[in-house]
Amino acid sequence: MNATDRTPADLLRSALAADPGRPLVTFYDDATGERVELSVATFANWVAKTANLLQGDLGAEPGDRLALLLPAHWQSAVWLLACASVGVVVEVGGDPAGADLVVSGPDTLDAARACSGERVALALRPLGGRFPQPPAGFADYAVEVPGQGDRFAPFAPVDPEGPGLVVGGEELSYAELTERARQDAARLGLDAGSRVLTGGGYDTWDGLSAGLFAALAAGGSVVLCRNLDQLSAQALAQRTESERVTRTV
Secondary structure, three states: OOOOOOOHHHHHHHHHHHOOOOEEEEEEEOOOOEEEEEEHHHHHHHHHHHHHHHHHHOOOOOOOEEEEEOOOOHHHHHHHHHHHHHOOEEEEOOOHHHOOEEEEOOOOHHHHOOOOOEEEEOOOEHHHEOOOOOOOOOEEHHHHOOOOOOOOOOOOOOOOOOEEEEEOOEEEEHHHHHHHHHHHHHHHOOOOOOEEEEOOOOOOHHHHHHHHHHHHHHOOEEEEEEOHHHOOHHHHHHHHHHOOOOEEO
16 A cells, blocks of 8 residues: 555555455355455445535534444445545444434444434445335435445545544544554555455454454455354355455454
């Protein structure tokens, strides 16, 4: 990646310029059998649409706080990069009552209703499917995002030194996040050909780094597995081989 990249959005732009067709996030849910693979270009398109939804329809501005109540999932990764594109601070597992916006999965809707600002709900169904019945008080992400623009330009430049992420009680600026991701990539021995398989959650920095940011900083890709404990050792070995995994975290 470009040594001048100072935000996650910078890292994604560099990945898109380098090789838009390569895989970036391959997602498995071993409770449902779902598999989704997103190339850099496809992932970046989802990010652009989500950032346009966030900045336009939801009226989010740099410095706003968004409580992210989602598990490790490819759509969670999209929201993390969309927020970084706008300048919105992601509080992973944050208190909705103290947030300007909340993004919730189907299992945390009751808690998310404490947010007095904009609320977005994700069904987390295969292929990004919508809720059969939209939850009251929420915008259904799968309904709102398809019509958004494929290109995104922030109304205001994102400050690399501004707050970007809160996880595990620690707040990181975008520049700190990006530098820590680079350090983790070096520690894990990741490079542009790396494929990182992880079953970790997104509720810790280590989980976020292994499941997204370190691979992005290295120019590699991730195989993100939800409910990995439901997979047998033999099936895991087969996946490691078929996905050409180079590093398991």
